[in-house]
């Protein structure tokens with residue numbers, strides 16, 4: 001570690017100032033935070049010289065001086081309303097600029113089954129629930145932004161589903177970023193514990209208005225033995241905001257975890273999604289859909305770590321790039337020596353709609369076991385000329401045929417989402433952005 | 445209905461259609477039989493307007509219009525239908541949605557009112573029953589995961605819904621078992637009327653037992669080398685194309 005860097009880094013300085021006000025925090029948390037800021041001081045903000053950030057230049061973020069987003073920012077009712085999913089019966093909680101806002105929770109957020117916790121992370125910190133769950137994913141050492149989150153987070157959501165409890169309604173966490181003249185950092189933190197045999201559907205929507213706002217989110221997800229977590233994340237932040245997030249999941253025996261990452265907003269959106277199989281029989285699905293247009297950059301880095309035998313992973317990411325949009329996909333699948341009978345597939349398909357759009361895709365398999373079934377691949381293409389001809393040969397005008405194919409390309413990732421209202425809402429969000437697709441809406 | 449005169453067309457630098465003449469009158473059913481690679485599908489795609497084919501000579505008139513001036517979708521709207529030898533899979537586009545978009549585009553071009561979802565569903569159910577198609581195929585993405593036979597049946601369903609003036613069916617009978625062939629033939633027969641014409645491109649005389657053609661053409665070397673009645677098909681099945689191929693290259 002370079003002491004000079006430690007002294008000069010504004011984040012480290014801010015941490016030191018803040019430390020004095022945090023003396024009431026439990027000792028274990030103070031030590032977590034100290035470890036994290038030390039790690040951050042060592043790592044620094046990534047530059048394009050880092051392999052994992054080769055295509056994603058965060059110089060604009062590094063240049064900005066951020067203040068920590070204050071609590072209790074006022075927020076308009078219609079902004080919050082825009083995050084909701086029409087016709088979806090969900091347990092809804094609201095996070096504004098990284099803070100849990102029970103004062104803004106819709107009426108739907110009452111009546112959970114006995115023992116289920118869906119509440120403020122800050123209050124969970126003080127009542128001792130969190131020590132064994134926070135900062136437990138071993139594979140996070142290289143994540144500078146996640147370290148920053150750990151050093152600074154003030155609040156977020158803690159979800160706990162007790163053993164064998166099946167939540168019949170999804171939990172919808174609605175994140176909103178308010179507009180502000182200053183550049184502000186929000187650090188929402190989610191900790192999700194699905195105990196053995198339990199079942200949870202988790203939806204996260206990240207939206208916001210305003211420029212130069214940075215969201216640095218970390219979600220830690222623990223899926224107990226034979227438990228299931230379905231996780232849908234929709235990111236529709238302002239195209240002048242920055243969104244960096246880590247989703248860190250650990251799966252116990254026979255656990256199931258599905259992640260659907262739909263990334264449509266932000267100037268720069270970076271998601272690091274890491275799934276680690278801790279015991280045999282685990283099953284994960286990593287699906288993603290991203291769209292970048294204008295000057296947007298959207299980057300998904302995923303890691304699936306098969307470190308035990310008999311686990312299954314299925315990954316499908318689809319990207320659509322228009323104008324000067326830039327997509328990055330980097331998918332790593334580890335199959336460790338002891339992970340025999342691994343069954344893994346990974347696909348990244350990209351549709352390029354303009355000359356200036358860019359996709360950098362890198363599916364990577366690292367296999368050290370010999371009795372496994374693994375496949376991976378990536379495609380980059382334009383709309384399928386044969387399909388276009390087929391549609392036109394049935395009288396459908398070329399422009400409409402193109403929109404249909406675009407929608408078709410994108411929506412088959414969404415068919416894996418079981419909830420009809422949610423799928424429809426996601427589709428609509430996408431169609432609002434795809435060129436020429438909106439006049440197809442409601443048609444199907 | 446369709447008049448082709450001295451049609452020459454090439455693809456990838458090679459001339460495939462060579463001085464092709466064909467006249468199909470309203471209400472007629474024509475069968476075109478010929479060896480592999482002789483240019484039958486090329487003819488079908490040139491009629492439908494697929495990119496990548498250059499028409500270097502000749503004229504095609506369809507229902508009084510110069511067909512070659514029209515875009516792919518305009519030809520479909522004018523009443524031309526091509527049943528694909530290899531129907532295309534379209535992930536993410538539901539079969540029923542696709543068919544309604546298609547029918548409404550064509551109705552609009554004909555100056556008819558578009559069908560709403562309810563009316564369309566009624567029509568679709570009727571036509572699906574005609575081709576004995578399991579309704580589950582209607583909501584699935586177009587041709588995705590369909591067997592070869594199901595894809596062909598889907599072509600006939602589309603034809604039955606769109607009721608084109610001229611249907612060019614490129615090997616719609618290939619790869620069908622006898623039950624499917626019977627159903628497909630029933631679909632084709634249902635279009636048959638004085639206002640509709642049908643061109644069957646086929647390798648098998650078997651289809652022509654069900655859909656008896658008015659005219660049979662032998663297609664070889666990029667053109668029609670002989671035409672006759674339905675007995676010509678029987679002769680071809682028995683003796684093959686050898687005699688005609690030498691005629692074509694002569």
Ligand SMILES: Nc1ncnc2c1ncn2[C@@H]1O[C@H](COP(=O)(O)OP(=O)(O)OP(=O)(O)O)[C@@H](O)[C@H]1O
Pocket residue numbers: 455456458460478479480481482483484485486487496529
């Ligand atoms: N786009 C193209 N570019 C280059 N060559 C082509 C193209 N399309 C067709 N051909 C060639 O033209 C010839 C005729 O092909 P076509 O598919 O029309 O034959 P066909 O009579 O339909 O054969 P089959 O009975 O096997 O279906 C073949 O040699 C084929 O390879």
Ligand SMILES: [Mg+2]
Pocket residue numbers: 484485486529614615
């Ligand atoms: Mg052919």
